[in-house]
Amino acid sequence: MLGGLCFFLSAVEYMIPKPLPFIRIGLANLPLLLALDFLPFPSFFTLLLLKVSGQALITGTLFSYVFIFSLCGTLASGLVMYTLRKGAGKSRISLIGVSAAGALASNGVQLFLAYVFIFGDSVRFMAAPVLGLGIVTGTVLGYFSELFISRSRWYEGNGISGSYITEKTRSVVPEKTNDTLPAKPVRKSEDYRKAREAHFLERFSSRDLAIAGLCMIPALLFNPGTIARVFQCSFFLLLAWYTAKRINPLVTVVVIIGIVFFNLLVPYGEILFSLGPLRITSGALQGGLRRAVTLTGLLMLSRFCIRSDLKLPGLFGEITGEALRIFSVIGINAGKTKRFFSRKNWVQNLDELFIDLEQKIQNGNITPDSNTISYDDVLLDGSVLPDGKIKKPGKGKITFSRLVLVLMVILAWIPLILAFN
Secondary structure: OHHHHHHHHHHHHHOOOOOOOOOOOOHHHHHHHHHOOOOOHHHHHHHHHHHHHHHHHHHOOOOOHHHHHHHHHHHHHHHHHHHHHHHHOOOOOOHHHHHHHHHHHHHHHHHHHHHHHHHHHHHHHHHHHHHHHHHHHHHHHHHHHHHHHHHOHHHHOOOOOOOOOOOOOOOOOOOOOOOEOOOOOOOHHHHHHHHHHHHHHHHOOHHHHHHHHHHHHHHHHOOOOHHHHHHHHHHHHHHHHHOOOOOOHHHHHHHHHHHHHHHHOOOOOOEEEEEOOEEEEHHHHHHHHHHHHHHHHHHHHHHHHOOOOOOOOHHHHHHHHHHHHHHHHHHHHHHHEOHHHOOOOHHHHHHHHHHHHHHHHHOOOOOOEOOOEOHHHEOOOOOEOOOOOOOOOOHHHHHHHHHHHHHHHHHHHHHHHHHHO
């Protein structure tokens, strides 16, 4: 259940524009802070891994550098928060201090990775604002966590339902409510996107896509030519567009420009021209462009070949699947009522959401809507297919789809072959 909330908050945070894609505000750390006092370490560590894997599946970043940044940052943050809370105790350090320390640990690790893989020495120019932002967001999140704990009946029961569930507890999504959002007119472009998304889901299996993605990654990473990588990045961008996932071109361009700019701050190679005190050198420009298109290409490739219905192996995979189903419940419920995001009653709404989810889990009723749809009917953006079911492709369609994926892999490798020739 906490993992499902991590996924939902990660999806909300993903929609917030950021100058660099690996920078996190930390909304998804709220469930981690709530779990510090009642989850044993093995369960807490599992929740850390669940948060990272779920983020990667939902946002489609499992095969990109963002996943590495998220994994290392989350593990550093979680271990620091757990050590401080258990070592010092509640009486000596509040969740405000714990959260701020965790944010600093996460941002520090991510800055180190940015130094190694993206920006090099120029990372020092962004260290102060990134760490400062981490202190602010960590402090605010810790304050909200303390506020929730002080008023939550669910937290008081340490996640064991029964004693705090009363007849007055309302469902998070009442069957009839005056707060239901009015239906909005659907644009033709949105209809087209939905149709493209449904076609993508029906045509390809998540397993085949993941295998194809693994086959395409080396073609990009081992490509020696910068221009060839630009073509590969453009191809992967086209594939990501085909999946119907929302991609903001402006944000993509800004990220590329930002990576190139910070690389130019440490000049090397032949001086091409100068802009005031900034010297534009061939080595820094080519290196920055190479890194930018490589990282963007990996991100777009991951968006194409990673879907939320990809099944991870073993017990951890089962837990991830269950958390994804709970995430679908939270997402659909949140979209049906205004009061879920009420600024005045957010503690009560979140508390009742936990209680409602726990009741559904105990009753074995954790599909997004037991009367109308199943988890398989939920599209990649959390919406629901209008006609109910996603049709499973027959053997002929599966064979054709795999041939299409083989062709995509070949096209991804062509720029590498031409670059060597």
